[in-house]
Amino acid sequence: MIKYVIKRLLLAIPIFISITLIVYVLSSAAPGSPVDIIASSANLSDEQVKELEIAYGLDKPVLVRYGIWLGDLLQGDLGESMKTNEEVAVVIGQRIGPSLLLTISSLICSVVIGVALGILSAHKPYSFWDKFSSAVAFFGNSVPSFFIALLLIYILSVRLGLLPASGMWGAGEHNLSNLLQHLFLPSLIISLQSVGGYIKQTRGSMLECINEDYVKTARSKGISEWRITICHVLRNAWIPIVTQLGFSVPFVIGGAVVTEQIFGWPGIGSLMVTAINTRDYNIIMGITVLIAVVVLVTNIILDVVYAYLDPRITAET
Amino acid sequence: MQKKRPSSFRSFYAKFRKHRLAQIGLIVIIVEILAVIILPLVMDLDPYSINPLFNAPPSSEHWLGTDPVGRDLFARVIYGGRISLLVGFSATAISVIIGLPLGLVAGYYRGKVETVIMRAADIFMSFPSMILVLVMVAIFGNSLPVLISLIGVLAWPHPARLVYGRALSVRRMEYVEAAKVGGCSDLTILLKYVLPNSVAPLWMSVAFQISSAILTESSLSFLGAGIQPPEASWGNIVYQAQNVVVLYTYPWVWIPAGLCLIVTIVSINFVGEGIRDALDPKMKR
Numbered sequence: 001m002i003k004y005v006i007k008r009l010l011l012a013i014p015i016f017i018s019i020t021l022i023v024y025v026l027s028s029a030a031p032g033s034p035v036d037i038i039a040s041s042a043n044l045s046d047e048q049v050k051e052l053e054i055a056y057g058l059d060k061p062v063l064v065r066y067g068i069w070l071g072d073l074l075q076g077d078l079g080e081s082m083k084t085n086e087e088v089a090v091v092i093g094q095r096i097g098p099s100l101l102l103t104i105s106s107l108i109c110s111v112v113i114g115v116a117l118g119i120l121s122a123h124k125p126y127s128f129w130d131k132f133s134s135a136v137a138f139f140g141n142s143v144p145s146f147f148i149a150l151l152l153i154y155i156l157s158v159r160l161g162l163l164p165a166s167g168m169w170g171a172g173e174h175n176l177s178n179l180l181q182h183l184f185l186p187s188l189i190i191s192l193q194s195v196g197g198y199i200k201q202t203r204g205s206m207l208e209c210i211n212e213d214y215v216k217t218a219r220s221k222g223i224s225e226w227r228i229t230i231c232h233v234l235r236n237a238w239i240p241i242v243t244q245l246g247f248s249v250p251f252v253i254g255g256a257v258v259t260e261q262i263f264g265w266p267g268i269g270s271l272m273v274t275a276i277n278t279r280d281y282n283i284i285m286g287i288t289v290l291i292a293v294v295v296l297v298t299n300i301i302l303d304v305v306y307a308y309l310d311p312r313i314t315a316e317t
Numbered sequence: 318m319q320k321k322r323p324s325s326f327r328s329f330y331a332k333f334r335k336h337r338l339a340q341i342g343l344i345v346i347i348v349e350i351l352a353v354i355i356l357p358l359v360m361d362l363d364p365y366s367i368n369p370l371f372n373a374p375p376s377s378e379h380w381l382g383t384d385p386v387g388r389d390l391f392a393r394v395i396y397g398g399r400i401s402l403l404v405g406f407s408a409t410a411i412s413v414i415i416g417l418p419l420g421l422v423a424g425y426y427r428g429k430v431e432t433v434i435m436r437a438a439d440i441f442m443s444f445p446s447m448i449l450v451l452v453m454v455a456i457f458g459n460s461l462p463v464l465i466s467l468i469g470v471l472a473w474p475h476p477a478r479l480v481y482g483r484a485l486s487v488r489r490m491e492y493v494e495a496a497k498v499g500g501c502s503d504l505t506i507l508l509k510y511v512l513p514n515s516v517a518p519l520w521m522s523v524a525f526q527i528s529s530a531i532l533t534e535s536s537l538s539f540l541g542a543g544i545q546p547p548e549a550s551w552g553n554i555v556y557q558a559q560n561v562v563v564l565y566t567y568p569w570v571w572i573p574a575g576l577c578l579i580v581t582i583v584s585i586n587f588v589g590e591g592i593r594d595a596l597d598p599k600m601k602r
Contacts, residue, residue: 026452027455150558154568250446257447262559273541276452276540277541284455
């Protein structure tokens with residue numbers, strides 16, 4: 001098992017380097033380097049521009065600069081924001097907490113809703129709940145989350161005044177119930193997009209084994225229908241659900257960017273949008289690194305969970 | 318040999334017609350395409366010029382009212398539809414042009430080519446495409462051709478995977494073996510035998526790809542990183558609702574464009590389900 005984990009970790013390193021290298025090279029080729037910006041505002045001579053380029057290290061070839069950047073990164077130095085001159089690591093650090101809270105609660109939300117609806121529809125195929133679940137799956141996939149978010153804000157917050165429209169805390173109220181009220185809508189909306197996958201996977205894999213011998217045995221022993229569904233049939237669905245979890249992580253992170261922006265959530269996503277609109281490449285690079293690490297680490301964790309659920313996997317590789 | 322070739326159009330159409338929602342979706346899309354092409358030609362639509370009335374409610378003069386800058390919203394929704402549909406179809410075409418040959422080659426040759434291409438596809442799929450597109454937009458700018466190419470290029474793993482999966486089994490078919498023995502070149506085998514028999518899964522998913530490209534464009538424009546005003550797009554019309562005053566008091570500014578987006582995507586996805594059910598015998602309920 002440990003060998004398997006180490007192998008996965010080693011495989012992640014070239015992936016990490018290629019992602020960051022691509023983004024680094026592309027963003028250094030983009031117009032509007034810090035020197036250009038200073039030069040255009042301060043009317044500098046050619047020599048002064050040269051000096052500035054040396055000061056910023058821009059005179060070196062791009063691969064060398066990437067090497068220096070990577071070395072700094074390993075020491076935890078992501079550079080400074082090109083607009084506010086704050087440390088990128090500090091800026092991102094302030095935003096990580098809220099984003100983690102939002103993405104994790106959306107993941108939990110989508111798994112719980114998706115698996116519950118999946119169980120309901122597999123329990124009685126073609127019933128009302130089955131049709132309802134496939135409708136939820138279809139529309140969850142089809143509906144633009146930003147528009148639904150705005151509609152829900154308009155109806156629930158503006159018209160009915162039930163939920164807060166934006167932010168993470170109310171003014172002066174830093175308690176749990178206030179946080180949950182602010183968290184509810186954004187995490188529901190992010191989870192909507194991936195809920196369909198869980199419904200389909202749960203339903204499909206449960207129906208697959210509903211006629212297996214061990215289910216019949218359980219039934220003949222007189223165990224209640226619900227107990228069979230939960231204890232005997234659902235077990236078969238765990239691996240596809242973990243697969244689905246792996247699929248939905250990128251969607252949840254991507255969805256969080258849009259949703260954070262709408263709800264004024266003080267996380268990585270809204271930082272990203274600001275950085276894009278002001279072309280703050282150091283912040284963009286920092287966020288890319290963070291997301292690459294998150295994606296790779298979740299993939300490794302999921303691989304390990306697989307190996308735990310299905311020991312044949314480690315035997316093969 | 319195969320009894321029923323999926324390319325036999327008549328049997329496909331007969332099955333497709335049974336799917337009521339898919340037919341409705343197809344009609345909606347056709348009407349929409351005609352509307353965004355014809356209406357600007359026959360009507361006096363002006364999405365750019367600024368009227369003295371800001372945020373005016375719908376009236377006989379401005380059917381959907383005017384936006385916070387005073388532009389006619391009906392004209393903007395129609396012109397925005399042009400952009401959305403254009404992005405959806407052309408970005409998907411680009412992703413197929415890139416992904417199809419890669420998937421075909423990976424599935425047919427296997428070995429090192431397969432490892433490189435499919436590992437790259439895995440990496441692209443596991444990284445949030447929304448973030449990638451945002452980063453690329455920051456680097457390359459957000460003109461319409463750039464947006465279309467970025468959305469298209471970054472979607473390449475989907476067609477590649479679908480074709481790859483089928484090509485893996487097609488390459489072992491007897492007719493491919495026969496062609497090899499008969500001395501056909503690799504290129505001939507790929508184009509004449511492997512390609513036509515590997516594209517069916519692609520047709521099943523092409524509609525979903527179009528709708529997801531439209532969704533990506535509108536999300537980008539909604540974030541202010543896509544199509545820039547004064548050019549209209551459904552996403553940047555809804556963007557104006559990020560202003561609290563517009564969101565709260567002028568719902569006619571942002572609701573119609575959002576509804577158009579939903580209707581379009583739902584219709585395309587219905588068509589997609591219809592195509593999938595008609596092509597895939599396993600999907601029949």
